[in-house]
Amino acid sequence: MSEPTTKRPVAGSTVASSVRRLGLGEMRHLGLLAALAILVVVGLVTRPDNFATTSNLVSILSLAATIGVITVGATFVIIGGGIDLSVGAVMALASVWATTVATQEQGPLVMVICALSVGTTVGLINGLLIAYGRLVPFIATLAMLVAARGLAQRMSDRKTQLIRVDNSAIVDLSTTRWLGIPLVVYIFALVVVLGWILLNRTTFGRRTYAVGGNVEAARLAGINVRRHTAVLYGLSGLCCGIAAIIIMARTTTGSSTHGDLYELDAIAAVIIGGTLLTGGRGTIVGSILGLLIFTLITNLFILNGLNTSDQLIAKGLIIVVAVLLQRRNLKERAP
Numbered sequence: 420m421s422e423p424t425t426k427r428p429v430a431g432s433t434v435a436s437s438v439r440r441l442g443l444g445e446m447r448h449l450g451l452l453a454a455l456a457i458l459v460v461v462g463l464v465t466r467p468d469n470f471a472t473t474s475n476l477v478s479i480l481s482l483a484a485t486i487g488v489i490t491v492g493a494t495f496v497i498i499g500g501g502i503d504l505s506v507g508a509v510m511a512l513a514s515v516w517a518t519t520v521a522t523q524e525q526g527p528l529v530m531v532i533c534a535l536s537v538g539t540t541v542g543l544i545n546g547l548l549i550a551y552g553r554l555v556p557f558i559a560t561l562a563m564l565v566a567a568r569g570l571a572q573r574m575s576d577r578k579t580q581l582i583r584v585d586n587s588a589i590v591d592l593s594t595t596r597w598l599g600i601p602l603v604v605y606i607f608a609l610v611v612v613l614g615w616i617l618l619n620r621t622t623f624g625r626r627t628y629a630v631g632g633n634v635e636a637a638r639l640a641g642i643n644v645r646r647h648t649a650v651l652y653g654l655s656g657l658c659c660g661i662a663a664i665i666i667m668a669r670t671t672t673g674s675s676t677h678g679d680l681y682e683l684d685a686i687a688a689v690i691i692g693g694t695l696l697t698g699g700r701g702t703i704v705g706s707i708l709g710l711l712i713f714t715l716i717t718n719l720f721i722l723n724g725l726n727t728s729d730q731l732i733a734k735g736l737i738i739v740v741a742v743l744l745q746r747r748n749l750k751e752r753a754p
Contacts, residue, residue, distance in 0.1 A: 492658030500698030518673030542656015631698025
């Protein structure tokens, strides 16, 4: 009898499987890549002298770094069936708290720990109110948005609203470059990688999908839904703390005005990336692609001298189209 033959893996299929594991092979992600390519072409055509420059690329990546870290945390929360409207205000509060005179006198390490602790603590408060206080996520995080922004204003003194960062080690995160790219961009990339691993390669990630997909089924499967929900918001707060460090380095200030409307940009990036607002489905890769689309649009509007109001209108239209496409896809998949 002849021995059974085994098929040897084809190089192309191996590459394809690797792409699928990364999340780039999904149709919606291919569409996002196509949209990015179109925006790049528009930039090359409209501003050929300014768009394809090293300084502009660094500017795009630096802008994406701050909102991008917040977007990673927002992805987890929305996949888990929640929403967090307080991320911009939490980032502002963390930046102000970490740049107070008393904190800066303790050195850069204390400033970093302070920003991370403030962000995580406020995020956990959101999670506890939602998971154990049974508050609707929209209401709980909206209340935190107002409270955190008010506390940041009070700490920074409403007359000035910002505190100068005097610590050179923090500022160096933005001014120091490795291979021509600021260190803050590498921090952003590290957060994205860790977020992808946490979501796709750990039990925590699988539980996040389960909780967002069907809360009751997740509970019956033995998942502590309340605790998991609280941790999700704590993770979002931690990302806000990291973003606070990045924005302190970029602007050399801690300010109560930092992060204005960042929550909308982060949520919009997550939605455009294919994450369902109802939870249970989404990817880190899709969210980052959505973020890059928004960042490129902002950059193109600035380079072409267009009004900020027109930029907001364009972003609003993109969000509406993304949600309509989500609804159509859900109807097509429904039995």
